[in-house]
Amino acid sequence: AVFHGFAHGAELPTEASAMHYMAGFLVATGMLHCLGIAAGVALRHRTAWVPRVLGAGVLAYGVTLLVAAA
Numbered sequence: 001a002v003f004h005g006f007a008h009g010a011e012l013p014t015e016a017s018a019m020h021y022m023a024g025f026l027v028a029t030g031m032l033h034c035l036g037i038a039a040g041v042a043l044r045h046r047t048a049w050v051p052r053v054l055g056a057g058v059l060a061y062g063v064t065l066l067v068a069a070a
Helices: 002-010 018-046 049-069
Strands: none
Touching: 018 049
């Protein structure tokens, strides 16, 4: 998490306001978490296999990113 935050901080444009930049990341992160939680709750009550398949897809995508970076 520290390195991830540092990477985003290093991307801060010199002419941008650091406060606005961080506020945007905070709002976007909060929205993504809320959407993910809502999707997980909604999918869990419908069918048990859908979240697992979607999770496996995210895992597979992450592995391909790691392999491509190596």
